Amino acid sequence: MRKIYLSFVTLAALACGFVVYANAIAVNHLAEMPEVESTTVNASIAPTKGKVLVVYFTSPETDGVDTSSGASRLVSNGKLYGNTEYVATLISEETGGDLFQIKTAHAYLGTHKELIDAAKKEVDSKARPKLATHIKNLAGYDIVFIGFPNWWYDMPMALYSFFDEYDFTGKTLIPFCTHGGSRFSQAEKTIASLEKGAKMQKGLAISRNNVSDSGESVLKWLRGMGMTSK
Numbered sequence: 001m002r003k004i005y006l007s008f009v010t011l012a013a014l015a016c017g018f019v020v021y022a023n024a025i026a027v028n029h030l031a032e033m034p035e036v037e038s039t040t041v042n043a044s045i046a047p048t049k050g051k052v053l054v055v056y057f058t059s060p061e062t063d064g065v066d067t068s069s070g071a072s073r074l075v076s077n078g079k080l081y082g083n084t085e086y087v088a089t090l091i092s093e094e095t096g097g098d099l100f101q102i103k104t105a106h107a108y109l110g111t112h113k114e115l116i117d118a119a120k121k122e123v124d125s126k127a128r129p130k131l132a133t134h135i136k137n138l139a140g141y142d143i144v145f146i147g148f149p150n151w152w153y154d155m156p157m158a159l160y161s162f163f164d165e166y167d168f169t170g171k172t173l174i175p176f177c178t179h180g181g182s183r184f185s186q187a188e189k190t191i192a193s194l195e196k197g198a199k200m201q202k203g204l205a206i207s208r209n210n211v212s213d214s215g216e217s218v219l220k221w222l223r224g225m226g227m228t229s230k
Helices: 002-032 083-095 112-125 157-165 187-194 208-213 215-224
Strands: 052-056 073-076 079-082 098-101 143-149 172-179 204-207
Touching (some): 052 083, 079 083, 083 172, 083 208, 083 215, 143 157, 157 187, 172 208, 204 208, 208 215
Parallel strands (some): 052 098, 052 143, 143 172, 172 204
């Protein structure tokens, strides 16, 4: 009986020793593993070299009112800007990129109510407004910023016409938008689905209340991507 008891104690000691040894190996193995930084989906690093194009769609309202369904206007240095146009200008100045405005063949009416009513009709009918401006040499650009106001929780339908017209395969697309509280809604995902061959970079959404003071936010965003030319 004494021999059986000693054998049991010996086996228990060996088992404990094995567990301690195994845990030590596991701890050492984990300590040697490199730390992995968390990443965001569709937040790939944009190239710091390449010709830049800053595309934007804007439609300044004439009555200076705004809600989540529209984008208003501002005046800077005596010039009237649509909110998105102003942000596009800041990006162009900081990156040295060329500016391109998406214009439709028909003009949108200027008051807030008229504008959002027209936008709602386009959304409901899935309209593809005819474009009046066209990029002459898209092949010459590597990085394309694309800006728009958030209308009815989506891109304006003119942007769908724009993406129907061009193939951005191999290029880096960087969206930005102005909004009244809805940020991008699903627009970033929509762009990625329309331009599957493009490299999508995480965009910047700016509230209509902060557009006039957005210079620092835009600069910080661009610096984070290594996109400033100054």
